[in-house]
Amino acid sequence: MAVAFASAFFLFLSVSFFLLRHNVRVEMEHYAKSMVAIYADLAVYKANDLEHPIDTSFNDVLSFYGDYMCTWYRVDYMFAYVPDIKNGTITYLSVNWKEKKFGETDEDYMAGDVEEYVLTEEELKVWRGEQQFSVAKSGWFESGTDVSMAVDDDFGNRAMMCITVSISEFMNEMMHGFLIAAVCMSAFIAVLALFLYLFIRRRVSIPAGNISKKMGDYISGGKLSKVKLENANDDEFAMIAQSFNQMTDDIDAYINNISQMEKERERQRSEADIASRIQQGLLSPNYAYLRNCGIKAVMKPAKSVGGDLYDYFELDESRTMIVVADVSGKGIAAAILMAIVLTLIRQYAKIGYGPSDILKNVNLTLSEENSNLMFVTAFVAIYNSATGKLTYSNAGHNLPYLIHNGPVRLEASGGTPLGLFADEEYEDAEVEMADGDSVFLYTDGVTEAVNGNGEFYGTDRLEKVLKETSGTIKKYYVEAVEESLRSFAGETEQNDDITMLSFLARRMPVLELDYDVREFAKIRDCLLDSFLPKSLIMDLCVAAEECFVNICSYAFDGPAPEGEKILFSLEYSNKVVITFSDGGRQFDPRRDLPDTREYDIDTAVGGLGRLIAFTVADTVDYKYEEGRNILTITKLLIK
Amino acid sequence: MNISKKTENGTVTFSPEGWLDTVSSPELGDMVDAVTEASSLVLDFDKVEYMSSAGLRQVIATHKKAKALDASFAVINVCPTVMSIFKMTNIDRKLDIRAK
Numbered sequence: 177m178a179v180a181f182a183s184a185f186f187l188f189l190s191v192s193f194f195l196l197r198h199n200v201r202v203e204m205e206h207y208a209k210s211m212v213a214i215y216a217d218l219a220v221y222k223a224n225d226l227e228h229p230i231d232t233s234f235n236d237v238l239s240f241y242g243d244y245m246c247t248w249y250r251v252d253y254m255f256a257y258v259p260d261i262k263n264g265t266i267t268y269l270s271v272n273w274k275e276k277k278f279g280e281t282d283e284d285y286m287a288g289d290v291e292e293y294v295l296t297e298e299e300l301k302v303w304r305g306e307q308q309f310s311v312a313k314s315g316w317f318e319s320g321t322d323v324s325m326a327v328d329d330d331f332g333n334r335a336m337m338c339i340t341v342s343i344s345e346f347m348n349e350m351m352h353g354f355l356i357a358a359v360c361m362s363a364f365i366a367v368l369a370l371f372l373y374l375f376i377r378r379r380v381s382i383p384a385g386n387i388s389k390k391m392g393d394y395i396s397g398g399k400l401s402k403v404k405l406e407n408a409n410d411d412e413f414a415m416i417a418q419s420f421n422q423m424t425d426d427i428d429a430y431i432n433n434i435s436q437m438e439k440e441r442e443r444q445r446s447e448a449d450i451a452s453r454i455q456q457g458l459l460s461p462n463y464a465y466l467r468n469c470g471i472k473a474v475m476k477p478a479k480s481v482g483g484d485l486y487d488y489f490e491l492d493e494s495r496t497m498i499v500v501a502d503v504s505g506k507g508i509a510a511a512i513l514m515a516i517v518l519t520l521i522r523q524y525a526k527i528g529y530g531p532s533d534i535l536k537n538v539n540l541t542l543s544e545e546n547s548n549l550m551f552v553t554a555f556v557a558i559y560n561s562a563t564g565k566l567t568y569s570n571a572g573h574n575l576p577y578l579i580h581n582g583p584v585r586l587e588a589s590g591g592t593p594l595g596l597f598a599d600e601e602y603e604d605a606e607v608e609m610a611d612g613d614s615v616f617l618y619t620d621g622v623t624e625a626v627n628g629n630g631e632f633y634g635t636d637r638l639e640k641v642l643k644e645t646s647g648t649i650k651k652y653y654v655e656a657v658e659e660s661l662r663s664f665a666g667e668t669e670q671n672d673d674i675t676m677l678s679f680l681a682r683r684m685p686v687l688e689l690d691y692d693v694r695e696f697a698k699i700r701d702c703l704l705d706s707f708l709p710k711s712l713i714m715d716l717c718v719a720a721e722e723c724f725v726n727i728c729s730y731a732f733d734g735p736a737p738e739g740e741k742i743l744f745s746l747e748y749s750n751k752v753v754i755t756f757s758d759g760g761r762q763f764d765p766r767r768d769l770p771d772t773r774e775y776d777i778d779t780a781v782g783g784l785g786r787l788i789a790f791t792v793a794d795t796v797d798y799k800y801e802e803g804r805n806i807l808t809i810t811k812l813l814i815k
Numbered sequence: 816m817n818i819s820k821k822t823e824n825g826t827v828t829f830s831p832e833g834w835l836d837t838v839s840s841p842e843l844g845d846m847v848d849a850v851t852e853a854s855s856l857v858l859d860f861d862k863v864e865y866m867s868s869a870g871l872r873q874v875i876a877t878h879k880k881a882k883a884l885d886a887s888f889a890v891i892n893v894c895p896t897v898m899s900i901f902k903m904t905n906i907d908r909k910l911d912i913r914a915k
Binding site: 693694696697700711714717718721722725784785787788791792 | 896904
């Protein structure tokens with residue numbers, strides 16, 4: 177900035193100087209002309225007053241006034257001469273110069289001296305009277321000006337008057353003023369510059385530095401700190417500070433907002449998690465081996481909670497109800513309605529209604545207050561193991577498959593989805609089921625599952641999987657379709673709730689076993705054939721084996737009587753119940769269990785098996801009834 | 816039940832496969848009984864997926880046999896299901912039972 181100021185100042189000085197110099201020269205010429213004219217007038221006027229001849233008195237007059245002019249006016253030289261044009265010479269009449277004292281003479285130029293000099297064109301014109309002045313400029317940058325004019329006195333004498341004015345005379349004077357002005361100007365500019373500097377420093381540099389530092393502080397260390405800019409002035413920096421403060425306030429608010437939202441989301445997530453667990457808790461366990469059937473089911477919501485449901489329960493010794501339903505929509509709203517529908521169906525089923533009556537009454541209840549026009553598709557069936565008949569009714573739901581050798585769709589019956597038309601009638605239909613037949617119920621989330629290419633899973637793929645699985649021993653339809661869906665969808669997000677329920681009509685056989693430990697293989701196969709998880713089967717096998725071997729070994733002293741059998745049965749829904757019944761001697765296996773802490777493996781025998789059985793099981797109950805030992809081993813599935 | 820036997824530098828290793836239950840366990844007992852000389856007896860349970868007290872009794876019997884032969888004894892490669900049986904009877908504290 178200082179350099180810029182210096183340059184500007186220098187430029188200003190230079191321009192001023194040259195402008196001044198030009199003006200001085202013009203002034204000088206005027207001045208010289210005036211001076212020579214005055215000189216001439218004075219000389220001629222005085223000369224004309226004299227009574228003497230020109231050759232002496234005119235020279236004196238010229239010399240006198242020349243001195244006068246040189247002394248009192250800014251004139252360097254003042255001289256008069258008479259030219260001899262023919263010979264190219266001049267004869268000086270008078271020579272005066274500035275420093276000359278009165279009466280002093282210059283040895284080089286004296287009045288009366290003759291010098292060779294050829295008049296210039298201009299001077300010739302003046303001499304001839306063709307023009308008033310001749311002007312010649314001389315010296316360094318025309319530092320001097322010579323002006324000549326011709327004068328005549330009354331006596332007929334003619335002389336050239338010549339004046340030399342040097343620029344220095346003028347310049348000195350004018351420069352003096354100029355320099356004072358320049359110094360004043362410089363001082364003024366310097367003060368102005370200093371003032372400007374201080375002003376800019378105070379109002380620009382310092383605030384800018386502060387802002388920069390504070391802005392740096394604001395995001396230092398990767399976290400935002402409480403930074404506020406202070407600026408009392410009313411300028412652009414105050415505006416910047418204000419904007420910055422506004423910005424930090426906004427950012428703080430946003431961040432606060434974001435963390436609030438994050439907390440809110442976290443809360444919603446955990447609520448959704450709880451809701452999901454509550455919803456899954458509403459559903460019956462996803463597998464069960466009941467007295468007349470085996471059930472395997474799954475409900476996978478697209479969101480944390482869904483609008484699908486499945487349900488099953490034993491109405492009495494021979495009848496079991498199964499349900500699959502799909503509430504329109506997804507998420508919380510659907511989940512609430514799902515819970516209502518689940519409860520209604522259970523209640524109507526428990527008071528003894530058949531499938532169509534259940535649907536009719538649920539429909540009526542839902543239709544009464546259904547301002548949101550949500551609806552539910554549902555399929556309800558009741559299997560009676562005594563007659564082998566499946567009675568069912570449908571409310572706009574996907575018709576399930578009956579699987580004997582391969583999947584066959586059940587015949588349509590029933591009516592529209594629940595909740596739409598209060599006066600809708602639903603009908604029952606019936607189908608025969610052989611022992612080992614399955615019914616596969618599902619919601620449209622299965623067939624409308626989408627893969628990466630936008631294709632639907634569809635009924636063809638479903639039927640193919642069901643057909644393939646019907647050929648296997650275990651008939652794990654739900655697992656097979658789940659696996660097929662998984663490989664079909666790949667990474668594609670599930671967009672609808674998926675629910676399936678496979679119902680296997682099979683009376684759980686009560687095994688009639690001989691008092692022979694080799695018969696354990698039948699128990700083992702029965703357990704392996706259940707829907708239970710592998711590790712649980714292992715535990716149950718150990719418990720069952722220990723109890724069974726114990727009975728075989730101690731029931732009778734000799735061989736068992738003819739026809740006497742050990743009865744084994746297995747049932748489970750939310751707990752597994754294994755029951756042994758034997759006609760041997762009364763023996764409570766809970767008595768005299770060994771203590772493992774004092775158990776010496778080198779000496780002790782027996783009791784270990786019972787110990788293992790009791791450890792594996794959750795409860796072991798024993799009773800002696802009608803001459804038979806009844807041993808019940810229970811293991812809870814849900815802990 | 817399939818039980819393989821391997822003798823190497825005085826170490827006799829039995830590797831039963833499958834279920835060590837009431838029916839199958841005596842087979843292992845017979846094979847162990849037949850051993851007359853060993854510096855070490857090892858039961859490799861790598862392929863045993865189930866064991867009841869009958870199997871446990873054979874493990875104890877093998878331990879006694881090793882004691883009689885003045886040989887060392889260990890059960891190796893025990894899977895979690897079988898290990899739980901050793902644990903609930905505290906046998907794992909008294910014998911050298913190594914998990915898989």
